[in-house]
Amino acid sequence: MDTAVLKNLNTDLIIEDREIPVPGPQDVIVKQDMTGICYRDILTKEGYFPRVKLPIVPGHEIAGHVHEVGSDVKKFRKGDYVASLIYEPCGKCEFCLSGRENLCPHKKTYGEAKDGAYSRYVRVSEKSLVKVPSEVPSEAAVMAACVTGMIYHAIKVIGKIEEGDKILITGSGGGVGSNAIKVAKALGAEVIAETSSPWKEENLRKIGADHVVTMSDHLSRDVKSTTGDGVHLVLETVGIATFEQSLRSLRTSGKMIVIGNLRPEPVSLPLGIIILKGNSIHGSISSTKDDMKKVLDMTASGRLGHVSDTHTDLNGINAAYGMIKEKKVLGRVLIDFQDNK
Ligand SMILES: [Zn+2]
Ligand SMILES: [Zn+2]
Missing domain, CATH: 3.90.180.10 (Medium-chain alcohol dehydrogenases, catalytic domain)
Known part of the structure; x- marks a missing residue:
């Protein structure tokens, strides 16, 4: 073969x-x-x-x-x-x-x-x-472990996302980020999609993003002007390039779930934001068989596009x-x- x-x-x-x-x-x-x-x-x-x-x-x-x-x-x-x-x-x-x-x-x-x-x-x-x-x-079955199941694990099992919650997804134009928009929408969230490729904006809206923001030094300001007081959850798929700005985009008691690290280098961590707003940062790795079953059932029932x-x-x-x-x-x-x- x-x-x-x-x-x-x-x-x-x-x-x-x-x-x-x-x-x-x-x-x-x-x-x-x-x-x-x-x-x-x-x-x-x-x-x-x-x-x-x-x-x-x-x-x-x-x-x-x-x-x-x-x-x-x-x-x-x-x-x-x-x-x-x-x-x-x-x-x-x-x-x-x-x-x-x-x-x-x-x-x-x-x-x-x-x-x-x-x-x-x-x-x-x-x-x-x-x-x-x-x-x-087949296309959805192949993605049940590393893509949709992994995202489900991050935002539902670890992030405990609820219907109506606002979520910022960084790197939303990539293979993970674009599917994360679908999973977050299937779970009833309001999605703010961040991308470093502005030409993808229209497609991101078609996938389901409610708002699209572009990577910049004022990402958190743009997110807050879109959401009012920031997001409940950040799904960080990029790493160092967006990390600090997405941390600053959280509302009080928000959670950042880190799943991606495109350039494996250390990030700086402004501790004040975490302490004063009671924010938390969680890592999430891969998926379990239970996560896979959940997303496969969501796909089979038509909930997850x-x-x-x-x-x-x-x-x-x-x-x-x-x-x-x-x-x-x-x-x-x-x-x-x-x-x-
Ligand atoms: Zn993979
Ligand atoms: Zn074991």
Whole structure:
């Protein structure tokens, strides 16, 4: 099968012909129609995750139909429609046992610690999988773990967003931010979308943003003139470029949920804002199987809409990385496997 492989850091991925993987006792082989390209895959290529063992098949946004199951697999059988966590949880630690497997210290991320999603057939652990309702299109199933489920975890499970709350989403033109608009709207929030690409404004409004603001030194002033007293919640997907301004955009007792860090450098933290206004900052990482089930059900019932994607094929992978890096696309870039063996 055609497989994209990262052999050395900071080099183009290479397409290799590999055998379809054989399942271990607790593994499932998933046949994918498509997979998503994540900004994290680009950071992996650039060497930001030092524990990645090369060569590696990148990618962790996995969904499709079960092709084969290992001898001990009980919950899935050939033909089931499934989606995978971006990692294999250990299944035994305090976090796994309390339904917070996203915090599992022993988890192994696909595309980093184990070969990942950039081939039609992928070997995943049974522990990573959930079933997908038949109404859910492949595009949405592929995004249930790393995109929509991850956002749901951040703003609902951690951020406890309520209907009518105001939320600022930074980096809203990217694959995560644009889908965050959809998830926040599905949960009944009023959305202020921040972007550094003003040409995306009309599209962001079409996706559902109630207001659009542009990244600048007066971002917090612009947010406050739009909202009155600031926002209940910030979903920070960018990191250093917007961090301080988005912190200043919170109303009293507001929460900032940090999920993105495009340039992994320290940020300065004005403690006065946190103390005087009783604000809080939370990190949120990935999603659990429960988050995935929630967003898949929201998609199946029509509550959660989908941002249109850009499609490429496996041979276009290196060009697609360039487009994402240069912020030339709105929404997710997906690799289609239709033409691949
Ligand atoms: Zn991802
Ligand atoms: Zn665990």
